[in-house]
Amino acid sequence: TINSRSLLLLFSQYKITSFKLNKYIRHYEGLSYDTDLLHSQHQRAKRALSLQERELQLEFHAHGRHFSLRMKRDTRLFSDGFKLEMSGQELDYDTSHIYTGEIYGEQGSLTHGSVVDGKFEGFIQTHRGTFYVEPVERYLQDKNVPFHSVIYHEDHIHYPHRYGPGGGCADSSVFERMKRYQASEAITSTDDPVLLRKRRMTQVEKNTCQLFIQTDHLFYKYYKTREAVIAQISSHVKAIDAIYQGTDFMGIRNISFMVKRIRINTTSDERDRSNPFRFANIGVEKFLELNSEQNHDDYCLAYVFTDRDFDDGVLGLAWVGAPAGSSGGICEKNKLYSDGKKKSLNTGIITVQNYASHVPPKVSHITFAHEVGHNFGSPHDSGSECTPGESKSQDKKERGNYIMYARATSGDKLNNNKFSVCSVKNISQVLEKKRGSCFVESGQPICGNGLVEPGEECDCGYSDQCKDECCYDANQPDNRKCKLKPNKVCSPSQGPCCTAECSYKGRNEKCREESECAHQGMCNGASAQCPTSEPKANFTACHGDTQVCLNGGCSGSICEKYGLEVCTCASMDGKDETELCHVCCMERMNPSTCSSTGSERLARFFNKKVTTLQAGSPCNDFKGYCDVFMKCRLVDADGPLARLKKAIFNPELYENIAEWIVAHWWAVLLMGIALIMLMAGFIKICSVHTPSSNPKLPPPKPLPGNVSPHSPVLRRLKQSQWGFLQYGYTRSRVKRCIQVFISSAFTSHFRVNAANSISACAARLCCLWTDDYSSSRFHACRFVTRCVCKTPVRNVKVSLQFFAKIKP
Structure with missing residues (x-):
């Protein structure tokens, strides 16, 4: 028999170094262990009266280290009045398969997951980063693989869309429409319910946001079981709970999250007409609107999880909170808006699918934290203080960017898992104003x-x-x-x-x-x-010889082993762009020496051995990401239209222009005088060609290419009118002939050599208004040619036949 302290040993016997697990996971290792044994341990923990018997301790070796997980049932993630609704019925649900704990003996670590059918699924946060454990059938269809679970590190996740337009959010035009709608609340009361509730607050601090989570039938279809769906929800909530609890929002601390209600729409609900999410083709804005049309007054936030591939790679969307001036965000109550509809804007949506592939849990967790950050009142980070990764200062740049940054981050920098001071300021203002209306007391030490x-x-x-x-x-x-x-x-x-x-x-x-x-x-x-x-000796190679040990953790760059500093190879004139995805080092405090490990400059250290960055790592000074082919793909989070809009409507632009005008007034004066002179010269030149009714002004000069009415050619043409009349032409047709001649007098046919000019003259005057070559008309053309062109005609008939194809 196995006593209550038995260890469940998980031996990673099959270390899979496959090129990729799926589109986004580039490296993993397989785990194979006795699922029946783990299931029996879980059942014993459910029934146990002893505290020690309720504990699960899992041990396994993977990714070059030993894991000893000590976990107990997570009783804080779900509220005391937790409700589960499926197919329109409320169920009493046992959440004992949700576990949380730590790595045994490693302070500051966190492990969270579920045990379903004898398989552990969840995440493990360590000082070396976060590891994820998932069932293999979620990725591989081959049932003959010698393992049932996979484990991979967050560094092995290649996700170029992670902070695409809006950091996984919709583009700026969507946010602008949402912002206008938030400001369109119909005025129904002059009271401020938030302030009224604030006066009644007790001395006990309220710092827990209660959540209502719904999942649509597509989410259930992907994860297949009720337990797996709830495990995914708990994993997401636990991930953001760890981030927010570790942040001090200007004196407001220990912000936590708790699930109050879950509604699971199964595949049978796809045919339920009362299910607003039953349709397959719903856009992201409409999907959020459907969630907002429900009354969520009993909750701090209400989210819908789905498995849909929204346009433009959108992973999530949420209403942005504000302390005053507009609706939306945490604690927002159901209100009537200008479109005549009542909505709850304390909502958001999350999808686990992107570009026809399912995203790793890491990406989905970050998306959830990012969107909840919007609900709490934080826009995307901007400005030099809140985007240190864009700074020219090497010290600031090394710290990296923050959670609400709109572009790719490496994940291993000091700031990557923190909120910036900009976000903290915005969130603290919203918390100060709104949390008293819907937050509840956090669980005190029990x-x-x-x-x-x-x-x-x-x-x-x-x-x-x-x-x-x-x-x-x-x-x-x-x-x-x-x-x-x-x-x-x-x-x-x-x-x-x-x-x-x-x-x-x-x-x-x-x-x-x-x-x-x-x-x-x-x-x-x-x-x-x-x-x-x-700790082992500093600068001991680790993590596949791409990093070195520092003070017991695999956290240093391989550059530090040789007294160098890690840097980012940036694209410059003459710079080999193939090096953008190489590990690059530089001499201390000398960015100009930044070179690839395979370069000639660093050959004495690395022997020209190229060390490449992990797929998905930022490159070219955080302007792009490395793809699987080690090519740096540039990323533009805003897009050209947004950049153009910012450039045109940037207030700083007009301030700079005003300052320049004040400083260079003399140049502005000279430019004004030059413009006036240019306009005066243009008017003077063009006026000689403009007809005027003033009899004292000289007649207008013809423009180049036009025939002057006083031209000798036209005088001879007018003198020849009697010749036309002699051969039976009416005055109207003679007038038409003259007009045709005037319009074509300076064509290419008229300007060629003498012989061609004669033919062109005759053809233009006669053949353009008739195809009849009667004797009388032939003689008329011959007469006019002799009269106007002053040249004997020998081949007039041939010329007429040649130009007969020309139409007037």
């Missing part, structure tokens, strides 16, 4: 949940669960519960270095496995917690 929290010395559970001889259980009086018993040094609930006899383990007791950059952890005999492991 004695009896098995977790040692601030204010507790130990926590062994309630009286029917506690088997710890060192700690008072939760049923004791307030001054004793969750405290060490007299003369007891420690409690096993405090850490792995405390024995069941309430004493510290010896100095030679192992409490943590060895990793790439740290030796195994050993108890120090003076603490219940496992001390920090002794």
Whole structure:
């Protein structure tokens, strides 16, 4: 039999180094373990009365390190009144398959996931980044693979669309339309319900945002089961909860999230006429509107999760909150707007599909945090202070950009998982104004949940669960519960270095496995917690020889091993663009020496060995990302129209123009005088060709290419009118002949040599108004030719036949 402290060993026997798991995941390792054993452990934890029996401890080795996960049921993610609705019915649902915990002995780590059918799925946050574990059938259709789960690191996620237009959001035109609608609230009351509620606030701080999450039938169709859908929801909420709880919004701390209600639309709801999300082809704006048309007054925020491929790569959309002046964002109540509809604008939507492929959980988690950031009142980061990754200062640039930045970030910089001061300022203003109307009290430290929290010395559970001889259980009086018993040094609930006899383990007791950059952890005999492991030598190669160990963590660049600094190869004149996706190093404080590891300049360090960036890494000074072919693809988050709009309507532009005019008034005066002179000269030149009714002015001069009415040719033509009349032509036709001659007098036919001029003259005057070559008309043409052109005609008939094809 297996006792309650049995370890479930997961051996990564099959290390798959496949080129890619799917379109976005470039490297993974397979996990194979006894799912029946894990399932039995989970069932035992569900039924257990003992706190220790409710614990799951999973151990496995992957990606060059050992994992020891210590997890318990996550009771804080769902509210006490949690409701689950499926197919129009409310169900009593057991969320015991949702677990949260940490890596055993590694402070600051976080693990969260679910156990469904004996498989663990979730994420593991470590000091080296975040790892993701998912079932293999979600990616591979081959059922004969020798593993059932995959694990991959966030650095192996190649997602070029991560911060596309609007950071996964819609483009600026959509936001402008939404902004105008938010300002169109119909005036129905002069009272401010937020302020009224604020006066009634108690002294207990309200810092928990309760969520209503819906999923449409397409989301259910992809994940297939109710448990898998709820696991995805809990994973998303836990991910953003960790980000927001770690942020100080100008004195407002510990902002957390809790799921109050879930509605799952199954595939059968696709035919339900009452289901607003039943149609397959719904645009992103309409999808958000359908969510907003429901009444969500009972919730802080209401989101819909779907599996739709929206246009332009949009992954999420949400109403942006504001402290005053417009509706939308957290705590917004159902109101009547100018279009005659009542809507709740405390809403947003998330999709897990993009460009015909399903995005990794990492991308979806970031999208959720990003969109909730909009609900909390934060626009995209802008300005030098909030986009340090664009700074010319090397120190600022190395820190990277923040969560609400609109373009690609590397994910390993200091700022990548934080809110900028711009976002903090905007969010704090909205929280100060609105949280009192819908936020609830956060869960205070709970004695009896098995977790040692601030204010507790130990926590062994309630009286029917506690088997710890060192700690008072939760049923004791307030001054004793969750405290060490007299003369007891420690409690096993405090850490792995405390024995069941309430004493510290010896100095030679192992409490943590060895990793790439740290030796195994050993108890120090003076603490219940496992001390920090002794780090391996700095600059030890790790992470596939692309990084080095620094102070026990694989966090340094390979450049630092040789006393260099990491840099980003940027595209310049003469710069080889193939190097944009290489790992580049430079001499300290000398950016001009930035070169690829395979360059001649750094040959003495790297022997011309090229080290490439991971697919999806930012390149060319954060202006693009590296694709799988190591080609730097430029990314424009705003687009040309947005850039043009900003350039034209930028207030700074007009301020600069005004300053220049004041400083260079003399140049403006000269330009004005020059413009006046140019216009006067133009009028003077053109006026001689303009007819006037003033009899005192000389007649207008003909423009080049026009025939003057006083031309000798036209005088001879007018004198020849009697010749036309002699051969039976009416005056109207003679007049028409003269008009044709005037319009064509300076054509190419008239300007050629003498022989051709004679033919052209005759043809233009005669043949353009008739195709009849009667004797009388032939003689008329001959007469006119002799009269007008002053040249003997020998081949007039031939010329007439040649030009007969020309139409007037």
